[in-house]
Structure formats: structure tokens, C-alpha cells
Amino acid sequence: MGLIDFVKAAGRSLGIGSAEAAPSADELKKEAQSHGLDVSGVDVAVDGDKVTVSGGTASQEQKEKIILAMGNVAGVAKVEDKLQPATAADTSSYYTVKKGDTLSAIAKAQYGEAGKYPVIFEANKPMLSDPDKIYPGQVLRIPPKAA
Structure with missing residues (x-):
């Protein structure tokens, strides 16, 4: 629980205002539901x-994905x-994408191994459809390191 910061001008535009x-x-x-999330x-x-x-969610993963789906919206x-x-489950951390970032670079910084980028990609599906399509200001889930 807490307050998670997002970049107000970044994110998916819902075509309103x-x-x-x-x-x-x-x-x-509706945005969260469009990603297959139960709200x-x-x-x-x-x-x-x-x-x-x-309110309530089925899992920690669903909770985090709902927060990201709603937070990564312009405005x-x-x-x-x-x-x-x-x-209950271990909580993920959040990472705000910077200009020039790639999932590999983020994985290297977070896990010490660039080849772990699929872990981040999978943790952010269905909001991410391609590991090469991230943008500055986007906030991603970074699952805890596996023991």
C-alpha cells in the first residue's frame, strides 16, 4: 500500500480531453479491463x-497490474x-523508464543480468505487447529477485 508516482504527461491516451x-x-x-484484469x-x-x-483483488500480481494499467494513462x-x-506474495518494485532504456538494460541494473529481461516483460503483460515497445515515463513492475 502507498502512493505510486507516474508521469502525468506520459502514458496511454484514452482519447478524452x-x-x-x-x-x-x-x-x-475500462482501461484495466481492456488488459484482461478483473476489477x-x-x-x-x-x-x-x-x-x-x-477493494480486493485475487492476487498481488493482479493488484500491481491494476495499479499500472490505471497509472500509465495520460493525466x-x-x-x-x-x-x-x-x-499474499512478495511485492514487486516499480521502475520508471528513462530515455534510452531497454528491458535488457533495466534487467541488468535490477537483476545483474541483461538476459533476465523476459522476467520484466512477462511481469508487465498484457500492458506490454512487445519487449521493444517501452517509452520514457512508463512505469513497469519489477518482480522480486528469485532466490
């Missing part, structure tokens, strides 16, 4: 550029996480 205008709670839920037990509140998500600067997963 400008990148400065935050989408509605319904639009954010039936999730409540969403929008206050300016801050989104608060609360959203912060997501306050009040979601409770039904099953």
Missing part, C-alpha cells in the same frame, strides 16, 4: 490527477494503493 485532464473512474476501470471488486476514485484504488500523476489481495 488533453493529457492534462485525468480520466474518470469508469474510464480507468469487479475494485473501487476507483479520481481527485484531480490522483487516483485511489481500493494520472499518482495512484494511491489501498487494494487488498486475497493471496
